[in-house]
Amino acid sequence: MRVELLYHTPDPERAIATAARLCYAPVGASELMKTMPPERVQSVLSTIMKSGHFSTLEHVSYTFAIDGVSRALTHQLVRHRLASFNQQSQRYVKFKDGFATVKPDTVAENEEASALFDEAIEEAVTAYTKLLEAGIPAEDARYLLPNAAETKIVVTMNVRELLHFFELRCCNRAQWEIRELAQKMLELVRPTAPYVFLDAGPSCVRGKCIEGKMTCGKPYPKVVRS
Numbered sequence: 497m498r499v500e501l502l503y504h505t506p507d508p509e510r511a512i513a514t515a516a517r518l519c520y521a522p523v524g525a526s527e528l529m530k531t532m533p534p535e536r537v538q539s540v541l542s543t544i545m546k547s548g549h550f551s552t553l554e555h556v557s558y559t560f561a562i563d564g565v566s567r568a569l570t571h572q573l574v575r576h577r578l579a580s581f582n583q584q585s586q587r588y589v590k591f592k593d594g595f596a597t598v599k600p601d602t603v604a605e606n607e608e609a610s611a612l613f614d615e616a617i618e619e620a621v622t623a624y625t626k627l628l629e630a631g632i633p634a635e636d637a638r639y640l641l642p643n644a645a646e647t648k649i650v651v652t653m654n655v656r657e658l659l660h661f662f663e664l665r666c667c668n669r670a671q672w673e674i675r676e677l678a679q680k681m682l683e684l685v686r687p688t689a690p691y692v693f694l695d696a697g698p699s700c701v702r703g704k705c706i707e708g709k710m711t712c713g714k715p716y717p718k719v720v721r722s
């Protein structure tokens with residue numbers, strides 16, 4: 497899995513504070529963006545994050561390039577509807593030389609299971625290639641491609657959706673592959689807006705687990721905002 501932060505809104509925390517402060521300021525956003533003192537930015541951010549006035553977080557966005565993940569992962573990822581996605585198309589891209597796959601550790605660590613997995617993938621590759629050679633359009637041959645097939649996707653989320661994404665997908669109960677993705681994304685964004693992403697992650701980082709009876713019982717260390 498390879499995750500790269502392609503770009504994001506410049507000076508994210510100042511941008512968020514500017515949007516929030518504009519509601520109560522006699523001057524425009526452009527002037528606020530340039531002149532608001534750092535301590536005022538911090539004060540406004542503190543109010544936003546503690547009060548839950550998260551509409552201001554939607555003015556800052558992040559765009560990621562994600563490679564080497566499975567279609568099983570992206571089927572989960574695109575369920576986050578307040579985001580933008582562009583994915584490598586199995587309709588137009590022809591994998592004439594076969595296709596890479598993602599193999600779960602539980603399979604890879606079991607010799608018999610790993611052999612079965614490899615055999616099934618090899619059969620799918622062979623059949624897919626034969627369909628292409630027979631003139632079957634890629635959009636129809638792709639019906640043979642498994643959830644394990646590797647894919648590439650570009651994802652853009654605003655900060656409010658990112659926090660929601662991290663809450664659900666960094667959780668110990670999230671599926672392992674998308675949890676790894678979420679953790680990598682969080683590692684990339686946290687340095688750009690350390691206060692905003694200070695306690696990003698599953699709900700147990702901030703307080704009570706929201707999983708109810710389904711809780712893993714192994715909470716992350718709690719973070720207390722100053």
